[in-house]
Amino acid sequence: MEIALLLSKEHTTLPLAEVEAVLECEGINYHIKEEGEGLLILDIPHETPDIMMKVIKRLSFTHEAFQILLQNDEDKLISEMEKYPWKDIVKSDYAVRVKKMDKKSQFNTSKLEWEMGSIINEATPGVKVNLEDPSIFIRTILKDGKVIVGQRIGKISKKHFFNLKPHKRPFFYPGSMSPKLARCMVNLTRIKKGQTLLDPFCGTGGILIEAGIVGARVIGTDIDYKMVKGTKENLEHCGISDYEVFREDARKLELPSKVDAIVTDPPYGISASTGGEKSEDLYQQSMRSLQGLLKDDGRMCLATPHYLDLDEVLEGTKFKIIEQHHIKMHKSLTRVISVLTIS
Known part of the structure; x- marks a missing residue:
């Protein structure tokens, strides 16, 4: 299971150190696949989102965590979205939110959210968009010409x-x-x-x-x-x-x-x-x-x-x-x- 965490940028080293400490404390094996400013991607074998929630609830210098569903170059996003089996993921009300983590992306975030939502709507007839309190939250990250799409597991309470x-x-x-x-x-x-x-x-x-x-x-x-x-x-x-x-x-x-x-x-x-x-x-x-x-x-x-x-x-x-x-x-x-x- 690949998990992405959006880290606080308040400090350069504390967010990662805290994540590693809590993972170790909870006895969760992990491998860091990518570490960059504000983003951490972990490979966590055999774990479930429920177990990761124990970790997320403890963290302070992390904003949210999501399970990665797909990742690719930006220019391949729409074609990958259209092929993805959304009916297996989105079974109730949902929301799509896009976050740019640098200025390189050519996407307009609002337009992309609408386009991604349209693809999901077509694949899941009868499922409604809920922007206030969705059961399923689809997070999309744009960074360094790449795109990561995932289902949010948890959010740290501000x-x-x-x-x-x-x-x-x-x-x-x-x-x-x-x-x-x-x-x-x-x-x-x-x-x-x-x-x-x-x-x-x-x-x-x-x-x-x-x-x-x-x-x-x-x-x-x-x-x-x-x-x-x-x-x-x-x-x-x-x-x-x-x-x-x-x-x-x-x-x-x-x-x-x-x-x-x-x-x-x-x-x-x-x-x-x-x-x-x-x-x-x-x-x-x-x-x-x-x-x-x-x-x-x-x-x-x-x-x-x-x-x-x-x-x-x-x-x-x-x-x-x-x-x-x-x-x-x-x-x-x-x-x-x-x-x-x-x-």
Whole structure:
């Protein structure tokens, strides 16, 4: 089965890294057939659209996924459309949507949608077009003189990430991470449903919310009582019930058992949120504490400012950096997303 994914162009490396992490987490074998800006084509043997839906529901830096039905040069599209057995695919109301991914295509998208719809109508008498909420969504991609036509399997909900923006939650504090990036960081750890994830600097609980939504049991700590109380309020608001949140210093944190993943966005600079400690010192002391809380096969995903030397911070610990992504926030700050393992 060939699956195409429309990836977000917000970042150059995170979308692909997230897809690969979730596929691995769900135990799905795959082969990358094509990778380009905004488009990823995978060959996934023996899998079904239902199984792929589990993957799609977890992703944040992907827009939609569709099963490829046909692909060819643009000038062969109409003849291929006319030969395709549409009656085997389109059995109820449908819509056709065309997306240009570059400026090379000579097609007018609206005209092409109408022409493709006419071909499908002729092949499937009695089936109606439904542009609002179709049962079958036919996606067509025009890119590099090629055309890909597929049936959409699933679409990532923008509404979820919009509704859970930090300022829309009951408890808000400036500097909170976006839910989209929080979900991606959770996914990069390969956390599975039912496993335990820790955020030792939980802040307003954004990372814990996204981990809880994908089915993880979540543990959060913060040195600030206000954050602990606010995190609990936000978790309850989002329907997350399998959690434990309490006040503790990450440098002294102890748990009854090790966790499967750690995802966190520690505070930067000197402030009340760092207990008056410099970031470098706080990070170094925390890493020494946290290395004993992560299972040997677990992963940690950490957000840090670019000016922090993470190699220096991790010196003397068992943590090893296996993956890094850089996100430019503004002129003076780049956020580095690092995935660590225990070596």
